[in-house]
Amino acid sequence: MKKQAVIFDMDGVIIDSEPLWQRAQDAALSVYGVHVTPKQCEQHTMGKRVDAIAQTWCELYELDIDPKVLEVSILKHLHQLIAEQGKPMRGVYELLEYLNELKLKIGLATSSNQSVIEAVFNKLDLWDYFDITCSAEHEEHGKPHPDVYLTAARKLDVPTDQCIVIEDSYNGVLAAKNAQMTTFVVCEQCQAEKFMIGDAHFYHLDEVVAYCEGQEEQLFL
Incomplete structure (x- = not known):
């Protein structure tokens, strides 16, 4: 065909942008005392939607926050990184x-x-x-x-x-x-x-x- x-x-x-996604996730999570490595991001979140990414980290680290808040923060960091380093x-x-x-x-x-x-x-x-x-x-x-x-x-x-x-x-x-x-x-x-x-x-x-x-x-x- x-x-x-x-x-x-x-x-x-x-x-x-995968490194930028990883850095954005780590920056957003750092507010809650959590740091994630590139290997963890590849294993748990690569290829997923940002809502699923936020939900994944909230569950893995038992974060007592609305995943939507984390999602918004990840996107904010990501947009800035793309503009500066994409x-x-x-x-x-x-x-x-x-x-x-x-x-x-x-x-x-x-x-x-x-x-x-x-x-x-x-x-x-x-x-x-x-x-x-x-x-x-x-x-x-x-x-x-x-x-x-x-x-x-x-x-x-x-x-x-x-x-x-x-x-x-x-x-x-x-x-x-x-x-x-x-x-x-x-x-x-x-x-x-x-x-x-x-x-x-x-x-x-x-x-x-x-x-x-x-x-x-x-x-x-």
């Missing part, structure tokens, strides 16, 4: 330009809130590349449920089996596979056993460009 659309995750795929992942613009040349539809399906999408797209000047953006904030369930990817396919008006997803987290890969979409895993741990459910594996986005160029007739034309 020829592919008509590529749907990107955002954090860790388009922008190098950087694109290697190969982002090259891949987007390549997909535009093929006249493919391009979408975003992220666990991040709409406000975070806007912060990232403004910082990296991405608005002109994407046909649609979707936040799991507006879904009943976040990743690993497929909801946000199904919404993206519907908005793009492309069948799910004609979509390629680019993901970097296990929850995200599960969501894409649950949506019956071809899934490219792009991250430093792409060869880890948990990611073997993906359809192709890359360390960086520029490798995706090279792969697609080599498979262009089979994938797109």
Whole structure:
């Protein structure tokens, strides 16, 4: 089946924001005497919506606060960090330009809130590349449920089996596979056993460009 659309995750795929998310969580939690490490964030919260992140830490550390308060604080710190330090992942613009040349539809399906999408797209000047953006904030369930990817396919008006997803987290890969979409895993741990459910594996986005160029007739034309 020829592919008509590529749907990107955002954090860790388009922008190098996972360290920023980790720092934002630690800063928000420090008010309550809690400090979390990058390893803990990767284990417990990577790929989740911010409401689920806040709920996770409140439960793990038995914090006697409204998780919504923690959620707001995490987002405040994150917005500031993105504005000050946000950087694109290697190969982002090259891949987007390549997909535009093929006249493919391009979408975003992220666990991040709409406000975070806007912060990232403004910082990296991405608005002109994407046909649609979707936040799991507006879904009943976040990743690993497929909801946000199904919404993206519907908005793009492309069948799910004609979509390629680019993901970097296990929850995200599960969501894409649950949506019956071809899934490219792009991250430093792409060869880890948990990611073997993906359809192709890359360390960086520029490798995706090279792969697609080599498979262009089979994938797109």
